[in-house]
Amino acid sequence: MGHASGVILPKLDGVPVEYRLSAEDPRAIKLAQTLTTLGLAEPSAWEDAKHSSTGYVRAALKRWLASHGGEQVRENFSLNATISSSPDLYSGDDGRRELLYLMVDPDSAGYVILGPTLEMLEIIHPRLPASFYHILVGAIQLWVRVYDVRDAQYRVEMLREWVEGENDPERYEFPDVEGCIPQSMKLKPLSLKHVRQLAVGINDQLSRQLVHAALDLNKISRRLRRPEISEETREALMDSNPPLPALLISFKRHDAVLACYDDESQAFLEASPEPNLIVEIDPTDHAGVRRAFDTLAVLCETMAAASRLAALLPGNNQEG
Amino acid sequence: MRKITRKSKITREAVLAELALMAEGRHPECQNIMGRFVRCPQFQQACKILADAIQVEAHRYGAKREEVPAPPGWLLPV
Numbered sequence: 001m002g003h004a005s006g007v008i009l010p011k012l013d014g015v016p017v018e019y020r021l022s023a024e025d026p027r028a029i030k031l032a033q034t035l036t037t038l039g040l041a042e043p044s045a046w047e048d049a050k051h052s053s054t055g056y057v058r059a060a061l062k063r064w065l066a067s068h069g070g071e072q073v074r075e076n077f078s079l080n081a082t083i084s085s086s087p088d089l090y091s092g093d094d095g096r097r098e099l100l101y102l103m104v105d106p107d108s109a110g111y112v113i114l115g116p117t118l119e120m121l122e123i124i125h126p127r128l129p130a131s132f133y134h135i136l137v138g139a140i141q142l143w144v145r146v147y148d149v150r151d152a153q154y155r156v157e158m159l160r161e162w163v164e165g166e167n168d169p170e171r172y173e174f175p176d177v178e179g180c181i182p183q184s185m186k187l188k189p190l191s192l193k194h195v196r197q198l199a200v201g202i203n204d205q206l207s208r209q210l211v212h213a214a215l216d217l218n219k220i221s222r223r224l225r226r227p228e229i230s231e232e233t234r235e236a237l238m239d240s241n242p243p244l245p246a247l248l249i250s251f252k253r254h255d256a257v258l259a260c261y262d263d264e265s266q267a268f269l270e271a272s273p274e275p276n277l278i279v280e281i282d283p284t285d286h287a288g289v290r291r292a293f294d295t296l297a298v299l300c301e302t303m304a305a306a307s308r309l310a311a312l313l314p315g316n317n318q319e320g
Numbered sequence: 321m322r323k324i325t326r327k328s329k330i331t332r333e334a335v336l337a338e339l340a341l342m343a344e345g346r347h348p349e350c351q352n353i354m355g356r357f358v359r360c361p362q363f364q365q366a367c368k369i370l371a372d373a374i375q376v377e378a379h380r381y382g383a384k385r386e387e388v389p390a391p392p393g394w395l396l397p398v
Contacts, residue, residue, distance in 0.1 A: 026343065033339045036332055043335045051349075053342065056335075 025085060027100050028053040030283035035060045038286060040293055057083060068297040069304025076307040077246060078107040079144070081296060083281070087236045090272035096232055096280075102292045104277040104299060106246040109147065109261075110306075115182065115251040116315035120207055122184045124198070128211070129184035131195050135214045137249065139221035140306050143299045144246035144276040149185075151245075152177045152260035175256035175263075182251055192218070206314065213309040221302040224295055227279050240274040241267075247306070 032053040035041035041060035049055030065073075065081060073079060082089065087101045114136075118129035140146050156174045163169040190198070192215075199215060202208040250257040277299055279292045310316060341347040345359050357363050 029339055029343045033336060033343065036335050036339065041335075043330050043332045046330055046335045046338075051338065053339065 027085060027283050028057055031100060032056050034283055034286055034289045038290055040064065064293055064296065065300055068300035070300060072304040072307045073300060076310045077110040077303055079246060079303065080105055080107060087233050087278060088272050098282060100281040100283055102279040102281055102296060103275040105275050106244050109245045109248045111248045112310050112313055113250055113253055113316050117210060117313050118182050118184055120314060124202055124207055126184060127187045127190045128198065129182065130187050131189040132211065132214055133185060134189045135218050139218045139302065140247060142221045143302050145243040146247045146249060147245035147261050148249040149177065149181055149257050152257040155260040155264050175259040177256045177260065180251055180255040180257060210312055213312055217302065217305040217309055220305045224298045226277060226295060227291060229278055229280055233280060237274050239271060241271045242274060243276045244268055244273045246276055
């Protein structure tokens with residue numbers, strides 16, 4: 001039988017093996033209080049969130065998204081809404097210590113092909129395709145970044161500038177963006193008023209639905225203007241890349257716009273991208289919190305309307 | 321079969337009361353050692369000083385760490 005060494009292990013009886021703390025950020029507590037007072041958070045979620053202010057705020061955000069078309073948005077877009085203590089999710093740099101930041105960003109870009117729709121609308125009026133395109137892109141672009149033919153043109157222009165100094169710039173080939181643009185897109189768009197008048201008299205059911213859906217989208221997207229951000233937050237995002245596109249629009253499957261997107265997308269995350277939407281929240285400012293949530297609601301409803309429109313687009317869901 | 325859903329009966333006032341305790345640091349969860357650490361800058365500073373001191377000592381003794389005497393009743397450092 002061995003001898004005892006005389007060394008003993010300290011007793012851990014009675015020492016808690018786990019500490020759980022939901023007071024991790026006083027700003028989350030203040031926001032939870034404001035959301036409860038405003039009726040934006042559901043008290044019944046408090047127990048489900050295990051009395052954690054962060055979990056409770058998350059539940060309120062999820063509920064808000066669901067009640068503003070979140071499910072419909074998910075059918076065509078992959079967007080995330082986040083409330084963070086930093087304006088830069090990638091670097092995690094601190095912003096203003098008293099603020100929280102409501103941000104929306106995509107995981108990946110939705111994709112729509114507009115060529116067949118434009119051909120269909122051209123039959124109704126030669127300038128309707130360009131009008132439809134500008135209404136659609138203009139409305140969505142108010143809230144999230146859209147990558148479309150203009151980005152592709154800019155990309156090719158930049159690539160050409162890069163090779164200008166080379167000895168034999170002719171050996172480089174670039175996507176033919178100009179060649180992929182339908183002729184109807186080169187005409188001047190009609191005024192919104194003219195499109196509205198035109199929409200009433202369209203006989204073809206799908207064309208009428210499409211034009212009405214675009215007008216509806218335009219109306220929803222302009223319900224609110226996105227709030228301005230402070231100079232400090234702007235400075236924190238100064239070295240960021242442009243926002244990640246939430247939607248890619250091309251005219252045909254595998255056209256030059258898509259080729260430019262594929263090429264450019266490889267550098268999207270070389271630096272932290274700017275958020276698609278960023279709203280500063282002072283958690284104690286009830287009107288400000290309400291405005292932030294209303295802003296998010298308009299973004300959601302805009303993207304839900306875009307999703308409904310995307311579902312109508314002919315040729316959009318064909319494989320290949 | 322009908323699905324029975326359990327709806328919490330907690331009121332808005334009860335949630336606000338609990339959040340107010342949290343905001344003031346008087347919620348039971350804020351009273352444990354981690355809660356006190358998170359809320360108290362002096363506690364955080366003291367821990368940092370202690371951690372830095374241990375770090376410096378560890379570097380100073382290097383391979384001869386066994387020279388640091390273990391508290392009575394504790395296992396010797398390996």
